Amino acid sequence: MGKKVAVILSGCGAYDGSEIHESSAIMVHLSREGAQVELYAPNILQTQVVNHATGQPVEEKRNVLVESARIARGNVKDLATLAMKDLDALIIPGGFGVAKNLCSWASEGKNCTVSKEVEDAIKAFHLTQKPIGLCCIAPVLAAKVLPGCELTVGDDTECETWPYAKTAQVLKEMGCKHINRSVGQIHVDCRHKLVTTSAFMCNAPLHEIYDGVGKMVQEVLRMA
Template identity: 65%
Template sequence: MSRKVAVILSGCGVFDGSEIHESSAVLVHLSRAGVQYTVFAPNIEQMHVVDHVTGQPMTEKRWVLKESARIARGKITDLKDLKVSEYDALIIPGGFGVAKNLSSWAVQGKDCSVLKAVEETVKSFHASNKPIGLCCISPVLAAKLIPGCEVTVGCDTECEKWPHAGTAAAIKQLGCKHVNKQVNEVHVDTKNKLVTTCAFMSNSPLHEVYDGIGAMVKALLEIA
């Protein structure tokens, strides 16, 4: 029987939603592996809308569920209807929507809150001993919700290739272990069944990010 994976998106677009390339890579690798997947998103208003040409906030309002439907080609389900018992694993791609819509990490860092529906879902998958795949910034959700877990967001030393390395320090401050990995590598926390990869936390070519996410999906399915 084909395995089933739930995928949670946080909007559409790197600066205010799910990172589109990461999300697409997740779905492509799941499809190639013959996995059935369902895309979910919370039916909430975005923290704000960003003009992706200028990088500046706009005055209009958008909704996470409707924006996520753009990536899901219209096949989207409200997160409140996700039944953990029906799925073998969970994946949450990155993008600033994770830090702005699924949580308040973008403004509060390690002191953030996590959207209740996301918190309940992550904790339920974890309690059910079902694997969770996280890439880019989304490993911070595990660091916030699963005490003492192990994740990677890439490298903990800031440089041109690793402009977001400060995130690793915040993860450590939460009492979790950060493991340095390259963009094409994953870290597997076998105790907590977490599979993480850095994706666009690194200034790396798109194909390397794609390959790293493929490694994440492969490792996730091996323990699902």
């Protein structure tokens, strides 16, 4: 039997939910490695709904679990039902839903709070020494829940290739050790069994993002 991996989604769409390409890449790479995937999402209203054609917020209400079901093809469970004993690893894709629905990073930055269900899940995997994979903006969750951890969100020097590099500086201010990595690389914090990669924090071709996510998945499974 392959490893059983929990993947926590935060909605559907880069600007207000899970980044769809990252989520799909994670599931494809897990499938290729023979892992079983269990998809979860919190049963809450989205903090914000964004029209992805314009990039502008709209006056509309959507549920994170219901929207995540679009990515999961309906096969998604309420995060409140996650059972640690049946799972070998945890992976969380990025997207602004992480910063808006799983925590309050989008509005509060380093002073953010992480939703209790997400914090409980991260702590449970960490305490049982089961690996955690995070990509794109999702490493901010570990920064808040696992103080002093090592991680990467890419590069710490802002430029056209790295438009969100200030995030790395904030993570350093929070007491984390940020390691600069290219989009095709990962960073492994062996002490915390934490694997991170930058994904769409980088302005890179889609296949390079896909490859970096693949390395993250492979290392998480190796550590499981």
